[in-house]
Amino acid sequence: MDHKELENVISDYQWLKREVARLEELLWGIGGVSGGSKSIGVAQYGIEAAMPKGSKGISKAELDKLDRREKKILTRIEKYKNMIEFVELGEESLEDPIQQTVYSCMMAGMSYRAIxxxxxxxxxxxxxxxxxxxxxxxxxxxxxxxxxYLKYKKQTV
Known part of the structure; x- marks a missing residue:
């Protein structure tokens, strides 16, 4: 892995998170909450609580109904989420507290002077x-x- 490439991925972290939220809003229209369920964190009572819940992802039938643009958006969302997870994994692998702080500040997009x-x-x-x-x-x-693995992973969409 190239040093500059890694630095660019780290500095793009905030942008990636905002872009995922925007694309999810565009695709599902639910304000960046993935999975399509609007009732996250809300208790259900009565018969609604006993009813089976749908799966979190998109089913095969729904995937077939998506048009070309929506499939591309879904592919981008998965790619960006994988990159976000990769950057967050990097923060966990550092042991020195000062290095963790510098890494965290880089993820936040802070300048050298601000860091x-x-x-x-x-x-x-x-x-x-x-x-x-x-x-x-x-x-x-x-x-x-x-x-x-992330860079060369084939997308299944």
Whole structure:
């Protein structure tokens, strides 16, 4: 995995989350709640509580009815969700608290100056910490293999 490629994926994290919410709103019209169920977190009473619930995803019959544009949107949503999960996995693999903080700030899209002010170090030190974080993630075999899997994974839509 290329260092610049990893840095770009990390910096795109916030954009990816917003884009997934926008595409889900466009596809399902439910404000970014995946799965198509509007009653998440709402208790059901009476006969509604006893009725069987539908599956979370899209069934084969519904998938066949989707037009070409909706299928492309669904494919993009899955791709972006996988990238988001990949970036979040990277944060869990870091052990040093300062590196975790720098990584978290990178995910939030903060500039070097803002990260330096937050952590209490200079911009040059932030660059060094960022390089250490990216090098550590690139050397982590499990992390790199999951990226390769995501990058070349065939979509089933």
């Amino acid at each position: 330096g002010k937050h952590v209490g170090v200079s911009r040059e030190k932030v660059r060094q910490l960022r390089d250490e974080v990216i090098n550590q993630l690139c050397q982590n075999c499990h992390f790199c293999h999951s990226w390769q």
